[in-house]
Amino acid sequence: MPVRVAWGIQHPMSGHLTLYLDVDGDYVINTEPDVGYTHRGLEKTAEYRHFIQFVPIIERACNFDASNFALGYARAVEALMGVEVPERAKYLRVIAAELSRIMSHLYAQALLSMTGGFETMTVWSANDRELILDLLEMLTGARVTHTYIVPGGVRADLPEGFKGRSEEVLSYLERRIWDYYKMLFQNKTFQDRTMGVGVLSREEAIELGVTGPNLRASGVDFDTRRDDPYAAYDKLDFNVVVFKEGDSYTRALVRFYEIAESIKIIRQALKDLPEGPVKCKVPPALPKGEVYTRVETGRGELGIYLVGAGGNRPYRLKISAPSFRNLMGLIHLCRDVPMGDIPVIYYSFDILLLDVDR
Amino acid sequence: MSLPIPTPSPLEPLIPGLPPLPLPVLPPPLNKLVEFIATPDFIKLAVDLGLKLLLFPGLTFIMLYAMLAVWAERKLHARIHLRIGPYHVGPILGLFQLVADGIKLLGKEIITPKEAHKLGYHLAPLLIMVLSMTFLAFIPYFPIGEGRYWTIYYTEYSLLVILALTSLKPFIMILAGWASNNKYTTMGAMRAAFQLLAYEVPLMLSAASVVMLAGSFDLAKIAEAQAGMWYIVPCFLGFIVFFVATMAEICRRPLDIITAEQEIVFGPWTEYTGMEYGLIMMAEYVDVAVASFLVTMLFLGGWHGPGLHPLAWVLIKMGVMSVFFMIGRSVWPRLRIDQLLDAGWRKLIPVSLIQVVIALLLVQALKVMPA
Numbered sequence: 221m222p223v224r225v226a227w228g229i230q231h232p233m234s235g236h237l238t239l240y241l242d243v244d245g246d247y248v249i250n251t252e253p254d255v256g257y258t259h260r261g262l263e264k265t266a267e268y269r270h271f272i273q274f275v276p277i278i279e280r281a282c283n284f285d286a287s288n289f290a291l292g293y294a295r296a297v298e299a300l301m302g303v304e305v306p307e308r309a310k311y312l313r314v315i316a317a318e319l320s321r322i323m324s325h326l327y328a329q330a331l332l333s334m335t336g337g338f339e340t341m342t343v344w345s346a347n348d349r350e351l352i353l354d355l356l357e358m359l360t361g362a363r364v365t366h367t368y369i370v371p372g373g374v375r376a377d378l379p380e381g382f383k384g385r386s387e388e389v390l391s392y393l394e395r396r397i398w399d400y401y402k403m404l405f406q407n408k409t410f411q412d413r414t415m416g417v418g419v420l421s422r423e424e425a426i427e428l429g430v431t432g433p434n435l436r437a438s439g440v441d442f443d444t445r446r447d448d449p450y451a452a453y454d455k456l457d458f459n460v461v462v463f464k465e466g467d468s469y470t471r472a473l474v475r476f477y478e479i480a481e482s483i484k485i486i487r488q489a490l491k492d493l494p495e496g497p498v499k500c501k502v503p504p505a506l507p508k509g510e511v512y513t514r515v516e517t518g519r520g521e522l523g524i525y526l527v528g529a530g531g532n533r534p535y536r537l538k539i540s541a542p543s544f545r546n547l548m549g550l551i552h553l554c555r556d557v558p559m560g561d562i563p564v565i566y567y568s569f570d571i572l573l574l575d576v577d578r
Numbered sequence: 579m580s581l582p583i584p585t586p587s588p589l590e591p592l593i594p595g596l597p598p599l600p601l602p603v604l605p606p607p608l609n610k611l612v613e614f615i616a617t618p619d620f621i622k623l624a625v626d627l628g629l630k631l632l633l634f635p636g637l638t639f640i641m642l643y644a645m646l647a648v649w650a651e652r653k654l655h656a657r658i659h660l661r662i663g664p665y666h667v668g669p670i671l672g673l674f675q676l677v678a679d680g681i682k683l684l685g686k687e688i689i690t691p692k693e694a695h696k697l698g699y700h701l702a703p704l705l706i707m708v709l710s711m712t713f714l715a716f717i718p719y720f721p722i723g724e725g726r727y728w729t730i731y732y733t734e735y736s737l738l739v740i741l742a743l744t745s746l747k748p749f750i751m752i753l754a755g756w757a758s759n760n761k762y763t764t765m766g767a768m769r770a771a772f773q774l775l776a777y778e779v780p781l782m783l784s785a786a787s788v789v790m791l792a793g794s795f796d797l798a799k800i801a802e803a804q805a806g807m808w809y810i811v812p813c814f815l816g817f818i819v820f821f822v823a824t825m826a827e828i829c830r831r832p833l834d835i836i837t838a839e840q841e842i843v844f845g846p847w848t849e850y851t852g853m854e855y856g857l858i859m860m861a862e863y864v865d866v867a868v869a870s871f872l873v874t875m876l877f878l879g880g881w882h883g884p885g886l887h888p889l890a891w892v893l894i895k896m897g898v899m900s901v902f903f904m905i906g907r908s909v910w911p912r913l914r915i916d917q918l919l920d921a922g923w924r925k926l927i928p929v930s931l932i933q934v935v936i937a938l939l940l941v942q943a944l945k946v947m948p949a
Contacts, residue, residue, distance in 0.1 A: 223761055225761045225762070231843060232839050232840060232843060233839070233840035233841075243761070243765070245768065246765060246768065246769065246772075246915060333911065334840065335840050335911075336832075336840070336911025336912045337831050337832075337834070337838070337839065337840060337907070337911060337912045338910070338911035338912075339655070339659065339907075339908065340658055340659055340908045340909070343659040343660065343661060344659070344660065347660060407910065407911070409832055409910040409911050409912075409913060410910075410911050412913065412914075412917055413911055413912075413913070413914060413917075558914060558915070558916065559765065559841055559842065560835075560838065560841050560914040560915060561914070562841065563840045563841060
């Protein structure tokens with residue numbers, strides 16, 4: 221007889237998300253997520269704010285990956301207005317977004333190692349994330365929620381000494397990630413815990429609408445940065461990391477290699493950085509019309525559907541959040557698995573409830 | 579008909595000049611006990627036992643050990659993490675962190691869950707502490723003369739007693755898990771039962787190879803037999819198996835599946851608060867001490883070593899073993915329960931059987947070899 225266990229809120233590893241698990245012995249038969257604990261009504265809030273005022277608010281939809289979310293919103297607003305931002309701003313956006321992606325991926329890696337009680341990797345990843353946060357503070361003035369990318373460009377130009385400092389941090393991180401590789405990905409026990417756990421096939425991944433690194437781990441070669449380029453991604457050279465296996469180990473490995481790719485992108489962007497202004501004038505009001513744009517965030521594809529009605533407030537804003545789509549994959553996989561695999565599968569998807577609920 | 583009540587024999591007064599103490603008159607055999615209490619032998623026994631119970635290996639030693647072990651574990655763990663670790667409490671480097679934690683725990687309320695079985699719930703932490711301390715009574719620590727050892731209770735079968743007592747621990751966990759009446763504690767209790775299956779057979783088999791070589795169940799004799807060569811040399815496989823099985827028995831990460839925090843909160847001990855939780859944590863570190871003592875006695879030559887006092891050698895060896903028991907936590911993630919069972923049955927048991935065969939051959943070879 222299965223027993224229903226609330227694996228959530230008051231649990232050391234659950235975060236804000238409650239999973240109701242039907243447990244038979246030490247085996248999970250069925251899983252039901254209880255979303256909504258952190259629902260803040262961001263979409264409705266957008267209808268009562270000036271479109272510029274909404275930039276810091278959308279960053280709260282996913283504060284582990286703030287700049288990418290701000291970039292998604294800025295792209296939608298600019299597409300609706302038909303504004304083309306200056307070249308230099310595009311490159312600066314790429315730098316902020318990629319730093320934000322590294323920050324998000326390092327945190328995902330920290331949490332995934334925590335699921336097996338592997339605190340060493342948790343602390344190492346979180347420590348090195350601090351360096352990225354310091355770099356972002358230098359660039360944007362804030363550590364976690366930056367409000368750097370705004371419709372029309374970026375708020376400020378590169379600070380003095382940023383290039384040198386970022387080169388130091390990036391080359392340190394480049395050496396450091398091979399320590400991660402040896403400590404985490406070549407660790408036999410970690411492999412035992414994650415390899416073959418939570419296998420999501422290519423067809424299932426497409427059918428369930430899983431996005432981002434989780435989709436690429438299942439063998440689907442899709443990345444919005446390359447396939448629907450925005451900012452300066454079409455002028456930069458980078459690889460899309462794709463693996464076939466689709467298990468928890470591969471999902472972590474995709475993130476690991478994406479950190480390396482992000483380092484490459486930031487280096488290129490800093491090297492090719494053109495001169496010029498960093499922002500342009502935007503019209504004071506949103507024109508009539510509707511637009512759907514997407515960007516690749518650390519957790520997957522973020523879609524923004526924006527309807528303008530002529531005023532300075534959006535008529536309707538719909539956030540299609542990556543974590544919400546990945547949640548479908550999580551529910552699908554958390555069936556007929558041992559209890560010990562639940563946290564591994566959960567954190568291999570890198571789901572953030574703030575992003576699910578919005 | 580009246581029962582014959584024996585008349586007490588007249589006793590010499592303890593202090594001359596005073597009348598003899600009015601001793602109660604009890605039926606046999608209790609009258610013998612009363613007589614014994616009045617003799618000087620009793621004072622000797624009391625002092626001897628008191629020293630052992632209160633000083634070494636009793637309360638003082640184990641408290642000091644727990645304090646140092648928790649501090650060393652946290653410091654070591656922090657160094658591997660590239661952190662600093664405890665720093666502010668105590669004279670140097672946060673040495674008194676455990677004292678501070680203990681005082682904090684003493685100040686906390688002991689909460690009993692509404693649906694819990696009260697007696698079983700409050701009994702379990704006491705039992706686990708008592709059980710862990712009981713092991714210490716049977717270990718001979720160092721020789722204090724010809725054929726005499728510093729131990730609380732000397733028996734020829736000390737290893738057998740200890741191995742038999744280890745199988746009691748999961749029952750206390752099942753008691754705690756069931757009495758707490760919580761889904762997570764019940765799951766932890768079931769895991770305790772499974773884990774017993776995984777580690778018990780390899781533990782016994784690897785200890786058996788040492789017993790065969792020494793020809794005795796007596797830990798003192800086993801340690802004495804290692805004067806020439808430590809048993810880690812002929813029994814290296816057995817040492818590895820014993821180490822892993824003991825790690826599973828005392829629930830150290832990566833084999834702390836019973837209390838897996840990320841999965842089932844704290845296993846059977848989820849509901850405990852205050853000093854009951856303190857007792858459980860304390861018992862965990864007493865277990866580490868016992869396991870380190872056992873490995874020292876069985877494989878690392880006991881008290882043998884050049885120069886220093888035997889006790890110093892025992893403490894050095896058990897300290898090194900304790901570090902080995904603790905360091906696994908920062909190097910490996912936790913295994914899953916089915917992986918532990920798989921490793922226990924398909925890897926540890928065959929390896930320990932190979933060790934048994936090696937030990938048998940060695941024993942036979944030593945017999946036929948000219949002395």
